[in-house]
Amino acid sequence: MSNPRPRISVIVGSARPVRVGRQLSDAVASVIRDAVDADVQLLDLREIGLPMLDEQFMAGMDMYQNPHTLTWARQISESDAVVFVTPQYNAGYPASLKNAIDYLLKEWKGKPAAIVSYGGHGGGAAAKQLREVLAFIGTDLVPADLDLAITLGRDDYREDWFLADGDAVAERNADGIRAIADAVAGKLAALAPASV
Amino acid sequence: MSNPRPRISVIVGSARPVRVGRQLSDAVASVIRDAVDADVQLLDLREIGLPMLDEQFMAGMDMYQNPHTLTWARQISESDAVVFVTPQYNAGYPASLKNAIDYLLKEWKGKPAAIVSYGGHGGGAAAKQLREVLAFIGTDLVPADLDLAITLGRDDYREDWFLADGDAVAERNADGIRAIADAVAGKLAALAPASV
Numbered sequence: 161m162s163n164p165r166p167r168i169s170v171i172v173g174s175a176r177p178v179r180v181g182r183q184l185s186d187a188v189a190s191v192i193r194d195a196v197d198a199d200v201q202l203l204d205l206r207e208i209g210l211p212m213l214d215e216q217f218m219a220g221m222d223m224y225q226n227p228h229t230l231t232w233a234r235q236i237s238e239s240d241a242v243v244f245v246t247p248q249y250n251a252g253y254p255a256s257l258k259n260a261i262d263y264l265l266k267e268w269k270g271k272p273a274a275i276v277s278y279g280g281h282g283g284g285a286a287a288k289q290l291r292e293v294l295a296f297i298g299t300d301l302v303p304a305d306l307d308l309a310i311t312l313g314r315d316d317y318r319e320d321w322f323l324a325d326g327d328a329v330a331e332r333n334a335d336g337i338r339a340i341a342d343a344v345a346g347k348l349a350a351l352a353p354a355s356v
Numbered sequence: 357m358s359n360p361r362p363r364i365s366v367i368v369g370s371a372r373p374v375r376v377g378r379q380l381s382d383a384v385a386s387v388i389r390d391a392v393d394a395d396v397q398l399l400d401l402r403e404i405g406l407p408m409l410d411e412q413f414m415a416g417m418d419m420y421q422n423p424h425t426l427t428w429a430r431q432i433s434e435s436d437a438v439v440f441v442t443p444q445y446n447a448g449y450p451a452s453l454k455n456a457i458d459y460l461l462k463e464w465k466g467k468p469a470a471i472v473s474y475g476g477h478g479g480g481a482a483a484k485q486l487r488e489v490l491a492f493i494g495t496d497l498v499p500a501d502l503d504l505a506i507t508l509g510r511d512d513y514r515e516d517w518f519l520a521d522g523d524a525v526a527e528r529n530a531d532g533i534r535a536i537a538d539a540v541a542g543k544l545a546a547l548a549p550a551s552v
Contacts, residue, residue, distance in 0.1 A: 178412050212408065212452055216374050217517075249458045251492035252449075252485060256408055259451030289448060289485045296447035321413075
C-alpha cells in the first residue's frame with residue numbers, strides 16, 4: 161500500500177451559515193495532524209448538506225435508499241476514527257449533527273471516537289448528551305475525562321460572529337486536543353492487526 | 357372574546373416520511389381534548405418543514421430574518437402551552453425537533469410544556485435529554501414524574517411501519533396523557549389572570 165496511515169475524520173457538527181465550527185475544526189485538525197501519524201480530513205456537515213432524515217427505513221435495517229445516505233455511509237466507513245466537533249445549542253447537541261448520526265448505524269459500530277465541544281457556555285452539556293448517543297450506537301469512545309469542552313469568550317469572535325483566530329483557540333486547548341489525538345491513535349494501533 | 361379557551365399545541369417531533377408520530381400525536385391530542393377545556397391543535401414538524409437552522413443570528417439575539425422562522429415563532433407565540441411528542445432515536449431526541457426548538461428562544465420562555473416520548477426502547481432517554489434542553493430555554497415544564505414514555509411493540513406496527521391503531525396505543529396510555537393534560541391545564545389556569 162502506498163498509504164497505510166489511518167484516516168481520522170474531524171466531523172464539523174454545526175451547519176449554520178454563520179458559525180465558528182469550521183474554523184475551530186480546521187484548527188483542531190491541524191493540532192491532531194501534528195500530534196499523530198494519520199491522515200486527518202474534515203467532514204463538514206454544512207458542505208455535505210444532508211437533508212432532514214428522509215430515509216424510508218430505520219438505519220438499523222440497513223436498507224439505505226438515497227444517494228446522499230450512501231455517500232455519507234461511505235465517508236464514515238472510510239474513516240478509521242472520528243472526532244466530533246460539536247457546538248452546544250441550548251444545553252444539547254445541534255440538529256445538524258444528530259441528523260447525520262441518525263442516518264447510519266452499522267458504520268458507527270466499533271469506530272474509535274472522541275468529542276470536542278464548544279460554546280459560550282462551554283460545551284459540557286452537549287458533550288454529555290452526545291456521549292450517551294454515541295455510546296448507544298456503539299462507537300468506541302475515548303474515556304469521558306478526555307472530552308474537551310472549549311469555552312468561547314466575546315474576544316474570540318469578530319464582529320461578524322466568525323472566530324477572530326481559530327488557531328489561537330486551538331493553541332490554548334492544544335494539550336486537550338493532543339490527549340484526544342493520542343487516545344484515538346492508541347485505539348487505532350490496537351485495531352491495526354485486525355484491519356490489515 | 358368569542359373563544360377565551362386556551363390553546364394547547366401538540367408538537368409532532370418526528371419528520372420522517374415513514375413515522376408513527378403523526379398518528380400517535382393525533383391520538384394523544386384527542387385524549388387531551390376530551391380531558392380539558394382547551395383548543396388542542398397539532399403542529400406537525402413534517403408539514404411545517406423547517407430547513408436545517410439557517411438563521412444568520414443566534415435565536416437569543418431576536419433578529420429572525422427568514423419567513424419560515426417568523427411563521428414558526430408566531431405559531432409558538434399563539435400557543436398557550438405545548439406538548440412535545442418525541443420519538444427516541446439512538447437514546448436521544450430527533451434532529452427535526454431540536455432544530456425547531458433552536459430556531460426560537462423568547463417564545464419558549466415561561467411556556468407550560470410537557471413531554472410524551474415513544475419508541476421501541478420506550479422514550480425515557482430522549483425525554484431526559486429533551487427535558488434538559490427545555491429547562492435550559494426556560495419552558496415551564498410539568499414535573500418530570502409525569503413524563504410519559506410509550507413503548508411500542510411489534511404488534512403496534514403495520515407492515516408499512518405506520519401504526520396499526522394509534523387510538524389503541526393512546527388508550528392504553530390514557531391515564532398518563534390525562535395526567536399531563538391536567539397538569540398543563542393547571543398551569544394555564546394559574547396563568548390566566550395575567551393573560552387576560
